[in-house]
């Protein structure tokens with residue numbers, strides 16, 4: 385029986401520059417307005433010594449440069465030297481972070497001070513008269529061999545001045561104000577085990593270390609499966625995150641309409657800018673960095689379906705450079721489903737289990753495809769219809785034709801061009817109008833699908 389791979393967060397990418405940032409940005413601006421050295425400490429007997437802004441900027445810039453150098457040269461003593469020794473738990477977490485970072489190779493690792501500082505009155509009791517500042521920072525890094533361009537991660541650090549020296553005292557005092565992916569790389573939150581394959585870098589949970597080799601093999605095999613369908617136009621290097629930390633995944637779901645409960649894994653593009661944080665957009669790389677993130681809610685390292693799940697997600701990685709803003713969502717998901725199941729025999733796949741509603745739609749003579757709005761409503765049906773549509777295209781014009789069809793949307797840069805672009809692509813590749821294709825899909829669905837009585 386076929387279990388359809390669950391959804392992913394393509395919509396987050398689409399909405400990234402609009403709705404996604406609205407709420408966090410508002411919070412950020414409110415807090416940021418207070419500015420440096422103006423910490424309000426109501427009813428506190430001690431007041432922090434005022435901070436010399438120029439001195440703080442110079443000292444924190446130097447501290448962050450040393451910290452970056454410690455990562456790049458894997459110099460643990462240098463990493464430790466700028467840590468505030470007052471909080472043993474923080475020191476232990478920083479050791480764990482460094483333990484992970486030394487297992488990785490970076491082309492770059494640098495911090496950008498944004499010149500914006502946060503005020504958290506609740507911290508006043510912790511620091512008393514000790515001056516402290518919470519600067520907003522962007523970490524820019526690139527994993528060697530995997531990130532073709534740097535990725536940016538927002539952080540809010542806590543620096544305290546003790547005995548005339550600024551030290552890093554905390555890195556998560558106000559993580560709740562961070563945008564998606566802020567301070568949420570796997571090493572930030574967990575002890576990680578890192579495995580390197582031919583095509584994949586797997587960041588797994590330390591507790592799954594015994595499964596690491598299997599995970600790497602599975603990820604490599606998924607890359608090779610995708611390559612058979614999509615041989616050109618991508619680097620075949622994939623970063624897979626499989627740590628058992630729900631919060632890490634939830635950072636991508638800071639939207640009221642998005643929910644991780646129905647999501648097996650997500651593929652997210654990584655950017656070198658953060659809306660509301662970066663001064664200007666980063667250049668668009670031809671090959672965008674990305675992360676495949678497995679949802680710990682469902683993750684079982686022994687599950688035989690992990691190969692299909694990763695194949696689906698890695699198909700998104702492969703097609704990412706070819707996706708235009710107006711690429712129909714049914715096609716983006718349908719080709720990922722197609723990639724996951726293309727090696728199965730038809731008697732293993734068919735009859736595809738579908739809902740009564742989808743079957744009824746097919747029997748009535750036309751199956752509607754979700755060009756936009758794929759991720760709301762009857763999402764499971766949308767996945768099935770998209771997958772069957774890609775199978776139908778392959779049946780008519782082969783996999784080369786399917787790739788040609790997909791690539792036609794590459795230059796469709798506006799969402800509202802998606803429908804006319806789809807009309808033109810169907811005519812050019814299949815000689816059908818959209819209405820005719822949806823009728824053909826209905827016939828195909830009737831032939832290949834049966835009602836899922838348990839669904």
Ligand SMILES: [Zn+2]
Nearest residue numbers: 391392717720
């Ligand atoms: Zn997907």
